[in-house]
Amino acid sequence: MKITTIKKVKFVYNPLAGEGAITAYLDQIVSLYQRNHYSLVPYRLTFEGEGFEEAIVHDLDESYHHILIAGGDGTVNFMVNLLQNNNIDLPIAVLPIGTANDFGRMIGMPYDVIKGCKTVLRGKITAIDLGEANGRYFINLLACGLFTDVSFKTPTIAKNTFGRLAYFFGGLSELPKFKRLRIEVSSDGGHYKGGCLMLLVFNGQTAGQLRVAHTAELDDGLLDVVMLKGEKTIVALAQALTHIRVGRKLLTKYNINLAEIVHFKCSELSVTCQSDENTDIDGQEGPRFPLEIHCAPRRQKIILPAPALEKGEK
Numbered sequence: 001m002k003i004t005t006i007k008k009v010k011f012v013y014n015p016l017a018g019e020g021a022i023t024a025y026l027d028q029i030v031s032l033y034q035r036n037h038y039s040l041v042p043y044r045l046t047f048e049g050e051g052f053e054e055a056i057v058h059d060l061d062e063s064y065h066h067i068l069i070a071g072g073d074g075t076v077n078f079m080v081n082l083l084q085n086n087n088i089d090l091p092i093a094v095l096p097i098g099t100a101n102d103f104g105r106m107i108g109m110p111y112d113v114i115k116g117c118k119t120v121l122r123g124k125i126t127a128i129d130l131g132e133a134n135g136r137y138f139i140n141l142l143a144c145g146l147f148t149d150v151s152f153k154t155p156t157i158a159k160n161t162f163g164r165l166a167y168f169f170g171g172l173s174e175l176p177k178f179k180r181l182r183i184e185v186s187s188d189g190g191h192y193k194g195g196c197l198m199l200l201v202f203n204g205q206t207a208g209q210l211r212v213a214h215t216a217e218l219d220d221g222l223l224d225v226v227m228l229k230g231e232k233t234i235v236a237l238a239q240a241l242t243h244i245r246v247g248r249k250l251l252t253k254y255n256i257n258l259a260e261i262v263h264f265k266c267s268e269l270s271v272t273c274q275s276d277e278n279t280d281i282d283g284q285e286g287p288r289f290p291l292e293i294h295c296a297p298r299r300q301k302i303i304l305p306a307p308a309l310e311k312g313e314k
Contacts, residue, residue: 007038007039011068029113064090075098091303093120096111127299133201139204142281183196185225192262221298226261229261268295269293270291273289
């Protein structure tokens with residue numbers, strides 16, 4: 001008689017993400033994992049009460065195969081920092097549930113929950129870089145300036161009801177009162193001092209579900225820095241849209257210079273700002289200036305989709 005090895009998986013899900021969409025699929029997820037010889041250990045993430053962080057990680061050891069995370073970018077960011085700060089070297093897998101899912105979109109995870117689980121079960125474990133800013137890790141993006149604190153200012157009910165439109169209209173409301181930042185960026189890949197409408201530091205590629213850092217890679221040991229000068233706001237926004245639609249590679253190929261855009265790669269950078277501005281990391285409130293940011297190469301294990309296997313998935 002053949003004995004099948006049962007592997008454990010910690011399932012951390014945010015019941016509030018996407019109006020609680022994940023809760024309708026719990027039994028199907030458990031059933032699917034069981035059929036594939038995994039024992040699912042659930043944890044309902046509510047960010048409430050003392051000691052809830054310890055409750056998530058207290059039993060995580062080599063007996064677990066991976067950690068399945070269901071939620072938006074903020075949930076993924078929370079779990080990545082929790083694992084890193086507790087020196088837990090287990091792979092994560094992401095089910096994008098919620099309004100903000102930049103990282104899930106970048107790695108090609110389906111938004112259908114069950115198809116997403118199948119993608120994870122057929123996926124490949126690899127190691128990716130993380131960004132680190134003043135001791136806080138980010139898996140996708142650190143941002144400051146225009147639009148960048150909209151995520152944590154936008155009420156959850158608005159996010160769930162209006163989705164991306166909630167962020168868009170929240171951002172537009174900032175325009176009349178927004179003043180350009182005065183920043184200085186020093187790095188091993190470039191330097192900038194002057195006015196800035198927006199500063200984006202990418203480990204991933206997308207911001208607000210728009211692909212901005214087209215050439216960024218998750219395992220190259222580098223961060224992509226994109227700055228919008230904003231000397232003329234309308235021109236700057238128009239050039240930003242051009243940058244998003246066309247990408248740096250094509251702009252370079254055809255020798256197109258967007259004067260309002262600064263874009264370079266680096267492994268570490270320092271940023272100072274004349275005013276006390278908010279920063280945002282993966283949709284959560286980030287550290288204050290001055291910032292010391294660096295790339296932590298291949299710091300986090302993750303399960304990524306296997307394209308050849310997913311191609312024929314119905």
